[in-house]
Amino acid sequence: MSVLGDVAEKLQNAKRVAVLTGAGISAESGIATFRGKGGLWERYDVEKLATPRGLKSDPAYFWEWFEGRRREMLGAEPNPGHRALAELEKLVESFTLITQNIDRLHQRAGSKNVLELHGNAFTIYCPRDGWRMETYEPLPSIPPFCQCGAVMRPDVVLFEEPLDEGTLRSAFLAAENAEVFMSIGTSAVVYPAAYLPVEAQRNGAFLIEINPEETPLTAIADAVFQQKAGEILPKIVEKLRG
Numbered sequence: 209m210s211v212l213g214d215v216a217e218k219l220q221n222a223k224r225v226a227v228l229t230g231a232g233i234s235a236e237s238g239i240a241t242f243r244g245k246g247g248l249w250e251r252y253d254v255e256k257l258a259t260p261r262g263l264k265s266d267p268a269y270f271w272e273w274f275e276g277r278r279r280e281m282l283g284a285e286p287n288p289g290h291r292a293l294a295e296l297e298k299l300v301e302s303f304t305l306i307t308q309n310i311d312r313l314h315q316r317a318g319s320k321n322v323l324e325l326h327g328n329a330f331t332i333y334c335p336r337d338g339w340r341m342e343t344y345e346p347l348p349s350i351p352p353f354c355q356c357g358a359v360m361r362p363d364v365v366l367f368e369e370p371l372d373e374g375t376l377r378s379a380f381l382a383a384e385n386a387e388v389f390m391s392i393g394t395s396a397v398v399y400p401a402a403y404l405p406v407e408a409q410r411n412g413a414f415l416i417e418i419n420p421e422e423t424p425l426t427a428i429a430d431a432v433f434q435q436k437a438g439e440i441l442p443k444i445v446e447k448l449r450g
């Protein structure tokens with residue numbers, strides 16, 4: 209049987225499916241990845257833009273960059289890969305989409321059960337009193353301030369910060385219970401997210417990887433598509449529909 213046919217059959221027979229996505233699934237929407245060729249960290253200073261220290265020492269610089277990224281994400285559209293995953297959710301009894309992305313493109317494509325491991329770019333909160341808001345509008349000031357006078361921060365996980373415990377627990381639960389686990393567009397080197405596919409497979413899941421480049425998962429995955437997510441995912445869903 210072809211790999212595509214095999215994968216469609218596994219999905220067909222699975223009651224519980226979990227998916228992990230990374231920056232690669234949004235690449236075809238025009239959003240830059242972090243590590244790959246032309247990735248953000250080739251062009252920008254991680255220390256200043258993605259650490260709690262950077263935010264604290266120069267909030268205006270941090271927010272000017274971050275607001276630019278927010279506008280870029282809002283200007284982008286979900287691509288066929290995002291849309292195929294939203295379709296797949298409707299075909300599976302229990303479906304959990306775990307994403308490392310902060311761009312909200314999965315939700316805009318129609319995905320419902322989404323765990324945002326790294327938060328999202330559109331919720332901002334006050335680190336002093338916890339006041340939070342969701343906003344898709346251009347920020348009224350850079351940096352944005354809370355009524356209490358403190359500088360607000362985005363509800364994203366910065367470098368060196370821990371992930372939200374509850375979200376992480378739910379993600380591991382979904383991975384451990386999954387009969388099929390798909391790792392899509394992630395370099396699979398950022399922990400703890402990179403443990404999810406490994407844990408899933410250890411607990412019996414059929415592990416599928418979609419990534420045009422090789423990762424540490426490529427050698428252990430049960431099926432590998434070295435292709436763009438936006439090209440192969442619609443084909444998988446089409447095949448599944450039979």
Ligand SMILES: NC(=O)c1ccc[n+]([C@@H]2O[C@H](COP(=O)([O-])OP(=O)(O)OC[C@H]3O[C@@H](n4cnc5c(N)ncnc54)[C@H](O)[C@@H]3O)[C@@H](O)[C@H]2O)c1
Pocket residue numbers: 229230231232233234235236239240241242243244247308309310311312326392393394395396397398418419420421423435436437438
């Ligand atoms: N869109 C976003 O929200 C966004 C953008 C950049 C980075 N991030 C952050 O990146 C960090 C984690 O790293 P990561 O693994 O998500 O990204 P990464 O940049 O480390 O890796 C991206 C991976 O996607 C692959 N890829 C590129 N184009 C692809 C395509 N069309 N289809 C499938 N795969 C493709 C690359 O080969 C690479 O392995 C997280 O902290 C996440 O929050 C998020």
Ligand SMILES: [Zn+2]
Pocket residue numbers: 334335336337338339354355356357358
């Ligand atoms: Zn405040």
